[in-house]
Amino acid sequence: MDLQESVEALWRIEAPQLIATLARRIGDLDVAEDLTAEAFAAAIEQWSVDGIPPRPGAWLMSTARHKAIDRARREETARTKAPLLAAGRPEELPDIADQALNPIPDDLLTMLFTTCHPMLSPDARVALTLRLFGGLTTDAIARAYLVPSPIIGQRITRAKRTLAKARVPIERPSAEDLPHRFETVLEVLYAIFNEGYSASSGDRLVRTDLAIEAMRMGRILAGLVPTEPEVLGLVALMELQASRFRTRTDSQGLPVQLQDQDRRRWDRTLIDHALRMLDRALELSRPLGPYAIQAAIAACHARAATFADTDWATILALYDALLQITGSPVVELNRAVAVLYLDGPQAALDAVEPLRGDPRLARYHLLGAVRGDLLVRLDRHIEAAAELEHAAALAPTRQERQLLLTRMAACLDETASETNT
Known part of the structure; x- marks a missing residue:
């Protein structure tokens, strides 16, 4: 790795902390970012001669602080700001290697x-x-x-x-x-x-x-905040959802529904870490917040060896709890999917019907996708085709649009077959 690549990598690691420390002392995000950029520019110039120092983060912090003092003096504000900046030590900012031992x-x-x-x-x-x-x-x-x-x-x-x-x-x-x-x-x-x-x-x-x-x-x-259950719940939720990335699309980039995904390809490392984070959130909080509840729903899917093993009763109870907190029509739509696997397509369709008039879902393509799927299961193919066509028109990506149109075409084929028999 050459110097430029090393400095770019260090930017991702060190720049946020430098900007944060300088901004708190100066009170200006824009100036803090400028000073950090100046420190990195100085690093490229100096390190090309002397090499990267053992503690690059401390070097950068010291350089940024000196530049801040110079700028404050130029702006004739040294009397109020320079003492604050000079008060810290270069060692104040740990390098990334030290962060395993020292709190962020x-x-x-x-x-x-x-x-x-x-x-x-x-x-x-x-x-x-x-x-x-x-x-x-x-x-x-x-x-x-x-x-x-x-x-x-x-x-x-x-x-x-x-x-x-x-x-x-x-x-x-x-x-x-x-x-x-x-x-x-x-x-x-x-x-x-x-x-x-x-x-x-x-x-x-x-x-x-x-x-x-x-x-x-x-x-x-x-x-930074290891005792905030919703932070832990959010991390668990993101990791559980990300564990399925390898199976979310097929070789053509088209979406693969949960029931058709190869669970052997799910990332077990991410799942195990997420479940530990969720357990910590559960230990810290009763009742659960919305992110922890969503993580608990995702955990039900992650723990099921097959789609048929999914604990839909627990998922439905969790959606009920989430709906009480959020009142979200998207949550209500997702809840209807759990109703499908517990009580059948007609019960699920009955749960979805009130959502059709909700203006918050007027351009939400998944409402039509779910309703179309339920109509297919009830052998109402003409209605399903119309619903899927409408959903395809609202789909945000080409892949989702293509999948919905393919399902619509299958409904029309089924209708034609029924007409010919």
């Missing part, structure tokens, strides 16, 4: 609360979190979300400007605000994961890079 500093958690601040739009939270907490470049975020890099850059710039204009303090929320702010952080991480798990656009159903990044950030968060 609270500055990272403070920055995560800042990048996920509720005053920002959801898109801005995601972009800013991936940039500053995840350490991704603007180009990498743009590639992951299939949008032009300048758009991502604008989102990040506007987000930082919004926080600066509102004078949002870079500090941990108060005890009173903490539960709501945690909820926002978890929403951002799960939104990033879901975009990787089931893409909202483009030609790929699964984008493992985004899902892996969300899991990595979730594990960092779990290390």
Whole structure:
């Protein structure tokens, strides 16, 4: 690995911590990111002569701090800011190798609360979190979300400007605000994961890079707050869902339904780790929060040796509990699938019917996909074909659209066969 590659790898590892520490002391995310970039630029120049030092993180922190002091002096604010920056020691920032022995500093958690601040739009939270907490470049975020890099850059710039204009303090929320702010952080991480798990656009159903990044950030968060059950529940949920990545699509990239997946190819390492995280969450919390409940549902699938072995009664009870917390029509739709395997397709269809008039699901393709499947099971093929065609028109990816149209064609073939007999 050459110097450039080494520095790029170090950026992912060290930059979030540098930015977090500097931002907390300076009170400005934009300046903190600039100083970090300047420190890395200095590293390339210096290390090309002297080689990479034994503790690159400490070297970078010391360099960034000196640059911050110089900048503060130039701006004639040394009297208030330079003493704060000079107070720390270069050893304050551990290298990645030391983090197995030392807890991750609270500055990272403070920055995560800042990048996920509720005053920002959801898109801005995601972009800013991936940039500053995840350490991704603007180009990498743009590639992951299939949008032009300048758009991502604008989102990040506007987000930082919004926080600066509102004078949002870079500090941990108060005890009173903490539960709501945690909820926002978890929403951002799960939104990033879901975009990787089931893409909202483009030609790929699964984008493992985004899902892996969300899991990595979730594990960092779990290390920062190891007694927060919903954080553990979210990590468990993401890992259980990610364990099925190898079987979610076929050789053509088309979706493979859960009952048709080869469970021997599921990632048992991820499953085992997720189940341990879920057990810890269960030990910490009664009643469970929504992420832990969803993880418990995913665990029922992961523990079943075959699809026929699935504990649908427990899954239905868990969906009932989740529905009480969220009131979500998507949860109600998923609950109907559990009803299908317990009480049959007519009972499931009866459970789905009230959702047809819910405006929140007006453009949700899976409502039509589920209802079409239930109609097929009830031999109502003409209705099923119409439902599947409508669902295909709403499908976010080419693969899902193709699968739904294939199922629609099968319904029409069945109708023609019935007519000819």
